[in-house]
Amino acid sequence: MQLTEMLSLIVKGFWETLYMTLGSTIVAYALGLPLGLLLVLTDPKGLKPMPVFNRVLGIVINLLRSVPFIILLVWVMPVTRAIMGTTIGSKATLVPLFIAAAPFIARMVESSAREVNQGVIEAAQAMGASPWEILVKVILPEAKPSLIVGAAIAVTTILGYSAMAGIVGGGGLGAIAINYGYYRSNSNVMLVMVVLLVLIVQVFQEVGTRIAQRLDRRIRERD
Amino acid sequence: MATPIIELQGITKTFGTGAGAVTALKDVDLTIYEGEIFGVIGLSGAGKSTLVRCINLLEKPTAGKVIVNGQELTALSQKELREQRRSIGMIFQGFNLLMQRSVLDNVCFPLELCGVGRKEARVKAQKLLERVGLESKKDAYPAQLSGGQMQRVAIARALATDPKVLLCDEATSALDPTTTLSILDLLKELNRELNVTVVIITHEMKVVEAVCNRVAILADNKIEELGTVEEIFRQPKSLAARQLIVPGSQAPSRESFGAGRFWRLTFDGSEKTEQPLVAEMVLRTGAPVNIVFADTRALNGRIYGQMILQLPENELAVTEMGRYLTESGVSFEEVI
Ligand SMILES: Nc1ncnc2c1ncn2[C@@H]1O[C@H](COP(=O)(O)OP(=O)(O)O)[C@@H](O)[C@H]1O
Ligand SMILES: [Mg+2]
Numbered sequence: 001m002q003l004t005e006m007l008s009l010i011v012k013g014f015w016e017t018l019y020m021t022l023g024s025t026i027v028a029y030a031l032g033l034p035l036g037l038l039l040v041l042t043d044p045k046g047l048k049p050m051p052v053f054n055r056v057l058g059i060v061i062n063l064l065r066s067v068p069f070i071i072l073l074v075w076v077m078p079v080t081r082a083i084m085g086t087t088i089g090s091k092a093t094l095v096p097l098f099i100a101a102a103p104f105i106a107r108m109v110e111s112s113a114r115e116v117n118q119g120v121i122e123a124a125q126a127m128g129a130s131p132w133e134i135l136v137k138v139i140l141p142e143a144k145p146s147l148i149v150g151a152a153i154a155v156t157t158i159l160g161y162s163a164m165a166g167i168v169g170g171g172g173l174g175a176i177a178i179n180y181g182y183y184r185s186n187s188n189v190m191l192v193m194v195v196l197l198v199l200i201v202q203v204f205q206e207v208g209t210r211i212a213q214r215l216d217r218r219i220r221e222r223d
Numbered sequence: 224m225a226t227p228i229i230e231l232q233g234i235t236k237t238f239g240t241g242a243g244a245v246t247a248l249k250d251v252d253l254t255i256y257e258g259e260i261f262g263v264i265g266l267s268g269a270g271k272s273t274l275v276r277c278i279n280l281l282e283k284p285t286a287g288k289v290i291v292n293g294q295e296l297t298a299l300s301q302k303e304l305r306e307q308r309r310s311i312g313m314i315f316q317g318f319n320l321l322m323q324r325s326v327l328d329n330v331c332f333p334l335e336l337c338g339v340g341r342k343e344a345r346v347k348a349q350k351l352l353e354r355v356g357l358e359s360k361k362d363a364y365p366a367q368l369s370g371g372q373m374q375r376v377a378i379a380r381a382l383a384t385d386p387k388v389l390l391c392d393e394a395t396s397a398l399d400p401t402t403t404l405s406i407l408d409l410l411k412e413l414n415r416e417l418n419v420t421v422v423i424i425t426h427e428m429k430v431v432e433a434v435c436n437r438v439a440i441l442a443d444n445k446i447e448e449l450g451t452v453e454e455i456f457r458q459p460k461s462l463a464a465r466q467l468i469v470p471g472s473q474a475p476s477r478e479s480f481g482a483g484r485f486w487r488l489t490f491d492g493s494e495k496t497e498q499p500l501v502a503e504m505v506l507r508t509g510a511p512v513n514i515v516f517a518d519t520r521a522l523n524g525r526i527y528g529q530m531i532l533q534l535p536e537n538e539l540a541v542t543e544m545g546r547y548l549t550e551s552g553v554s555f556e557e558v559i
Contacts, residue, residue, distance in 0.1 A: 123319035123377075126279055127333040127384070128308035137335070141323050217323045217364040 016090040017172035020162040024094050028101035036109025047131040064103040069161045090171030101158050112146035145216035152208020156201045228420050229255040234287035247273040249444045260421045262431040265441030271424045275392050279311045312381030316393035318373040320365040327361040333383045351379040371402035392424045407434045440464045457491030484534040485558040490526040493552050504547050510540035
């Protein structure tokens with residue numbers, strides 16, 4: 001294969017990887033963020049205790065989280081086909097990625113929200129804040145740095161999943177690594193893919209950490 | 224001082240159920256009047272926090288009525304309760320500021336909850352920060368402040384909605400003695416100027432001494448004793464009160480003294496430290512006494528506490544001693 005051909009393949013794979021990772025993360029946050037907050041809110045000791053609902057939601061999330069991604073990928077193919085009309089390509093991969101990411105994100109959000117000082121929540125209650133106001137004006141802003149760090153971890157984890165999708169016909173850098181690097185034993189391609197994936201993970205992680213630190217007002221700035 | 228502002232009627236609070244149940248308050252009645260600085264003191268675990276949290280219903284009593292400002296809080300819906308909580312400010316041992324908001328925005332927070340416009344809220348918050356002496360820190364974040372400064376911000380925040388009552392749960396317990404006094408002075412000033420009723424929960428007698436008008440002694444989940452600070456200091460009736468006034472003291476039981484007659488002398492602060500009272504008494508009557516127990520402490524050059532004396536056999540000398548003590552203004556009673 002010619003170098004230019006290879007290059008354009010890699011560029012395409014790079015964009016597909018970004019598309020799959022970020023696309024599924026964003027959609028998964030749309031579900032995972034409210035679910036995570038719901039887990040905290042409906043906790044028996046939470047602001048709106050609903051023990052039975054909380055327990056059921058927790059179990060469902062754990063069930064989804066315990067299916068290995070590679071199995072999930074194959075298992076949900078009928079669903080993927082029903083939604084996307086196909087099971088191959090990067091667009092189709094969005095479906096299993098979303099299903100895997102949403103419960104993971106829900107747990108990340110839950111843990112960030114739980115870190116918020118209980119005393120601050122109590123102070124807001126004493127001031128007459130409603131559970132909704134506490135959620136929007138206290139828990140989310142106070143948990144913001146932790147939520148951003150969590151988002152960076154979520155993105156990098158989902159990036160790893162997206163590479164796995166290459167095995168069953170998903171797109172992106174993972175697919176190139178498997179099709180060229182593994183099936184055609186092109187170790188150079190394999191190396192380039194690994195390096196690229198590592199770089200992307202590093203960039204996401206670094207950017208996430210930096211933003212979180214920049215926004216966190218708990219860090220003492222001495223002037 | 225005649226208008227009740229906080230009334231607790233038959234408040235019982237039990238945490239948990241069955242074998243693991245803990246009763247934190249047992250049938251507590253308490254009335255606090257408008258404009259008072261009321262202290263609640265007790266050892267750790269006595270139920271002080273539970274008591275104060277029952278006032279704004281952060282803790283829902285298992286039984287009993289809570290009336291604040293003429294409103295029976297225990298009869299309100301959640302929404303109505305939230306409304307009423309705006310007239311009850313609260314500050315905490317841990318300050319509980321929003322760490323991701325600036326000092327000014329922390330003070331704006333309760334105003335935001337009431338729907339006050341951003342501009343108006345900022346003007347009011349700024350004034351309150353000036354009032355607590357922190358206008359220069361308005362753009363700082365809580366993490367950049369000292370403990371005393373954080374508590375000042377918390378006070379400004381608690382006062383933003385012009386509450387009638389300010390609840391303070393161990394508000395100075397995390398502060399050093401000097402900062403504690405400055406915060407207590409501020410509370411005193413605010414009480415005087417804004418006529419806000421202040422309820423102070425503490426385990427330190429010096430806090431009560433410094434600011435409170437009346438004090439309730441909480442022990443074993445109930446109010447053991449209640450009165451003006453001077454009354455309690457002069458004549459602590461309950462063991463709990465004595466333990467708190469003279470920390471670490473516990474008068475031994477009558478049996479342990481053995482045979483003879485004993486008097487308990489109570490020093491209420493009207494005696495000066497430089498006055499060698501007991502020595503003077505012995506010299507005057509010519510009869511030696513045996514000090515079997517003494518637990519006193521000096522405060523601002525005055526004596527507080529108690530002493531138990533074994534009396535001489537000589538009845539005449541005893542009568543003389545009684546006269547001397549009465550003259551000196553020391554109250555005493557026979558230990559039986
Ligand atoms: N949320 C709770 N759950 C169970 N027990 C509690 C709870 N809060 C307080 N208690 C118990 O109630 C008693 C009184 O506690 P508290 O009011 O915090 O005392 P204080 O403030 O005087 O130290 C203690 O025995 C404590 O363990
Ligand atoms: Mg306490």
